[in-house]
Amino acid sequence: MSSLSELLPDGGVKAERLLLRELAHRIDDELASAIDLVAQAADRCDGIEARATLASVQDRLEGHAQLHHALQMPQFTTTVDLAAYLKQLCRSISRSSLEDKGIALSLLLHPLQMSSERCWLLGMIVFELITGAVRHVSHCGAGAVRLEVWFTATSVACSITDNGSSDESRYREENRSIVETLAARLHGTVDVRGGPDGFRTVVTIPR
Known part of the structure; x- marks a missing residue:
C-alpha cells in the first residue's frame, strides 16, 4: 500500500505535509475572498x-473551490x-469544467472501502484523465465522458472513456508522466487504447 510519505522527499515529511495543508488553506481563503467580492x-x-454575468462567475468560482x-x-489516514x-x-469536476461546455459525465461505481490516501491518489488520476478528455470532446459536438470502476478479489480497475479523438498518440501529448507516476505510486498499470468510438484509458491497481 502506498503512503503519502512515499510521495515526498526523505526527511521532513511532517513539515512537507504541514506546508501543503497550509498552502491549501490559503488557496481556500483566496477563493472564498474572490467569491465574496x-x-x-x-x-x-x-x-x-x-x-x-456576475452570478455565473460566482458559480464558476464556487465550483473551482x-x-x-x-x-x-x-x-x-x-x-x-x-x-x-x-x-x-x-x-465538482462537472460543475467547474464540464457543464459550461455541454459535456456529460456518467458514472458506474460500486462501493469499495479503501484508505483515504489511496482514494486521493486515484482521485488525482481521475481528475487528470477527465480534464484531458475534455480538451478533445468539447469540439466534436455532444461531448461525453464515462467513468467506470470495478474490482476483483485482487485488483481495482478505473476506466475513463470519451467520444473524442481516438488517436492513441494524444495521450503522449498531455500529462502522461503525472498519470503514470501516480499509478506507479499505487503499484498500478496504465493501459491506453483508441478505437472507432473514442478513447479509453484503464488504470489497474492492486486491491
Missing part, C-alpha cells in the same frame, strides 16, 4: 445582464468509500 459586486449592480477542496491531500469519494469529486 463577486457576490458583493452583484448585489450593487443594477443591470440585469451584468448581475446574471469545491474541486480544489475535493483534491486536497487527506489530513488523516482513514478508510473511506471510494465510490462516494469519486462521486463527490466528479460532481
Whole structure:
C-alpha cells in the first residue's frame, strides 16, 4: 500500500505535509475572498445582464473551490468509500469544467472501502484523465465522458472513456508522466487504447 510519505522527499515529511495543508488553506481563503467580492459586486449592480454575468462567475468560482477542496491531500489516514469519494469529486469536476461546455459525465461505481490516501491518489488520476478528455470532446459536438470502476478479489480497475479523438498518440501529448507516476505510486498499470468510438484509458491497481 502506498503512503503519502512515499510521495515526498526523505526527511521532513511532517513539515512537507504541514506546508501543503497550509498552502491549501490559503488557496481556500483566496477563493472564498474572490467569491465574496463577486457576490458583493452583484448585489450593487443594477443591470440585469451584468448581475446574471456576475452570478455565473460566482458559480464558476464556487465550483473551482469545491474541486480544489475535493483534491486536497487527506489530513488523516482513514478508510473511506471510494465510490462516494469519486462521486463527490466528479460532481465538482462537472460543475467547474464540464457543464459550461455541454459535456456529460456518467458514472458506474460500486462501493469499495479503501484508505483515504489511496482514494486521493486515484482521485488525482481521475481528475487528470477527465480534464484531458475534455480538451478533445468539447469540439466534436455532444461531448461525453464515462467513468467506470470495478474490482476483483485482487485488483481495482478505473476506466475513463470519451467520444473524442481516438488517436492513441494524444495521450503522449498531455500529462502522461503525472498519470503514470501516480499509478506507479499505487503499484498500478496504465493501459491506453483508441478505437472507432473514442478513447479509453484503464488504470489497474492492486486491491
